[in-house]
Amino acid sequence: MNASEIFKGAGLSEQELDHIRANFKEVAYPKGGVILDMGDTVKYQYYVQSGCLRAFFIDKKGREHTLQFAVKDWWISDYTAYFTGGTAIMSIECIQDAVLYRTSRTSMESLFQEIPRLETFFRRKLERAFASFQKRILSNLANSAQERYLAFLKDYPQVEKYVKNYHIASYLGVTTETLSRVRNEIAKSF
Amino acid sequence: MNASEIFKGAGLSEQELDHIRANFKEVAYPKGGVILDMGDTVKYQYYVQSGCLRAFFIDKKGREHTLQFAVKDWWISDYTAYFTGGTAIMSIECIQDAVLYRTSRTSMESLFQEIPRLETFFRRKLERAFASFQKRILSNLANSAQERYLAFLKDYPQVEKYVKNYHIASYLGVTTETLSRVRNEIAKSF
DNA sequence: CGAAAATTTGACATGACTCAACTGGAGTGG
DNA sequence: CCACTCCAGTTGAGTCATGTCAAATTTTCG
Numbered sequence: 245m246n247a248s249e250i251f252k253g254a255g256l257s258e259q260e261l262d263h264i265r266a267n268f269k270e271v272a273y274p275k276g277g278v279i280l281d282m283g284d285t286v287k288y289q290y291y292v293q294s295g296c297l298r299a300f301f302i303d304k305k306g307r308e309h310t311l312q313f314a315v316k317d318w319w320i321s322d323y324t325a326y327f328t329g330g331t332a333i334m335s336i337e338c339i340q341d342a343v344l345y346r347t348s349r350t351s352m353e354s355l356f357q358e359i360p361r362l363e364t365f366f367r368r369k370l371e372r373a374f375a376s377f378q379k380r381i382l383s384n385l386a387n388s389a390q391e392r393y394l395a396f397l398k399d400y401p402q403v404e405k406y407v408k409n410y411h412i413a414s415y416l417g418v419t420t421e422t423l424s425r426v427r428n429e430i431a432k433s434f
Numbered sequence: 435m436n437a438s439e440i441f442k443g444a445g446l447s448e449q450e451l452d453h454i455r456a457n458f459k460e461v462a463y464p465k466g467g468v469i470l471d472m473g474d475t476v477k478y479q480y481y482v483q484s485g486c487l488r489a490f491f492i493d494k495k496g497r498e499h500t501l502q503f504a505v506k507d508w509w510i511s512d513y514t515a516y517f518t519g520g521t522a523i524m525s526i527e528c529i530q531d532a533v534l535y536r537t538s539r540t541s542m543e544s545l546f547q548e549i550p551r552l553e554t555f556f557r558r559k560l561e562r563a564f565a566s567f568q569k570r571i572l573s574n575l576a577n578s579a580q581e582r583y584l585a586f587l588k589d590y591p592q593v594e595k596y597v598k599n600y601h602i603a604s605y606l607g608v609t610t611e612t613l614s615r616v617r618n619e620i621a622k623s624f
Numbered sequence: 625c626g627a628a629a630a631t632t633t634g635a636c637a638t639g640a641c642t643c644a645a646c647t648g649g650a651g652t653g654g
Numbered sequence: 655c656c657a658c659t660c661c662a663g664t665t666g667a668g669t670c671a672t673g674t675c676a677a678a679t680t681t682t683c684g
Binding site: 301303304307309311323324327328333356357360363364366367370371372373374375377378379380381382384385386387417 | 491493494497499501513514517518523546547550553554556557560561562563564565567568569570571572574575576577607
């Protein structure tokens with residue numbers, strides 16, 4: 245595991261990186277593999293070294309809603325459960341074969357106490373993630389399905405390569421049929 | 435300003451609280467007052483001592499979308515701009531006369547370096563806020579207008595007291611007419 | 625009280641959903 | 655190399671939830 249890559253910019257010493265490294269474990273999953281299932285206790289969060297995953301929620305009508313995708317250098321978990329200690333309301337699956345580095349909440353909390361710069365590094369990551377989720381809420385409230393789809397393509401070109409249209413539809417909050425029609429409209433307008 | 439109340443549970447000494455206190459400024463705004471306007475540079479975040487505020491976004495069709503309400507003991511800002519250093523895409527206004535304690539990004543960053551426990555305290559706050567925004571995205575994707583309204587009443591009874599229905603509508607992502615019909619339906623079902 | 629603001633109601637329009645059928649690959653195995 | 659199947663995506667027809675616009679009603683507050 246290449247910790248100096250993961251924590252690039254955090255200003256950590258080699259010794260600190262070694263200590264951090266000891267708290268991560270490399271795990272590999274095949275395409276279709278399930279990292280986390282609804283109802284599970286959520287001990288870990290995952291850094292994506294390679295591959296593509298998605299976190300999704302299944303509602304009472306059986307519809308899937310994708311909360312997040314993750315590709316190289318992203319972090320993923322059911323953070324509601326991970327942070328608060330509850331059980332997962334989401335599942336996480338691999339869309340492509342994946343290599344992940346996982347770490348537990350308790351490991352991270354001790355590391356934060358020992359290495360304040362690591363806590364700063366993660367706080368900043370969390371701030372950016374928080375801001376991007378706020379933007380997504382506003383985008384969902386303000387924009388049409390077509391606008392949201394175009395914004396998705398623009399913001400996440402690395403993700404678009406790996407995922408099926410029905411995954412994108414469930415992220416945007418529309419059905420596959422609607423997304424298909426949206427794509428048709430866009431194609432016609434050229 | 436009562437810092438021991440704001441940072442209750444952070445495990446800070448009196449001396450630390452005094453130091454923190456020096457980085458906050460009490461400000462009062464009347465009902466209708468604008469704390470922050472779209473386009474402004476966002477230097478501050480605000481702790482709500484009393485009153486009620488809302489952060490909202492105006493889209494290109496002129497419709498308002500409420501991202502967040504804030505009542506006593508909540509924090510508010512345009513966090514996307516506050517964290518990333520850009521200009522505000524939102525405005526924040528007082529729904530009720532408000533007393534706020536404001537602090538700047540730069541103050542907080544130095545305080546975090548001086549008092550790691552303060553950074554831990556804010557990181558945990560941010561984690562909870564992050565989790566609740568994730569839940570809101572899922573709720574918007576999975577639930578009907580009526581379900582979202584009922585969930586709002588249940589989750590934020592303190593907010594509901596202060597705000598107009600059209601504020602709630604703009605938070606839920608429906609028109610005032612739709613919210614009115616939803617309320618009518620709910621009333622009929624009793 | 626009276627004006628302005630907020631909410632409700634009605635009639636109609638529309639974007640997105642549902643369900644069902646169909647199309648077009650991408651494998652797989654004979 | 656073809657027939658078969660599976661899966662993703664598309665298309666069509668009808669329905670439904672919510673939006674739009676206009677008007678009526680109720681509430682708020684100076």
